[in-house]
Amino acid sequence: xxxxxxxxxxxxxxxxxxxxxxxxxxxxxxxxxxxxxxxxxxxxxxxxxxxxxxxx
Numbered sequence: 001x002x003x004x005x006x007x008x009x010x011x012x013x014x015x016x017x018x019x020x021x022x023x024x025x026x027x028x029x030x031x032x033x034x035x036x037x038x039x040x041x042x043x044x045x046x047x048x049x050x051x052x053x054x055x056x
Contacts, residue, residue, distance in 0.1 A: 003031050 005024060012018045020028065025047070032040035 003027050 003024075005027070009018075009020070009024075013020050029040050029044060032043055
């Protein structure tokens with residue numbers, strides 16, 4: 001197991017019912033870096049990219 005989170009939370013994230021907390025986002029990136037570094041970069045770009053772009 002790469003992360004310590006409940007499966008139900010992952011399902012809610014996937015179905016956009018809730019957003020992961022800040023700590024969970026960091027855990028997701030850390031886990032993805034171990035599994036697939038390119039996926040970690042894509043996650044950050046897709047999930048946080050809109051926040052970064054709106055400040056420009």
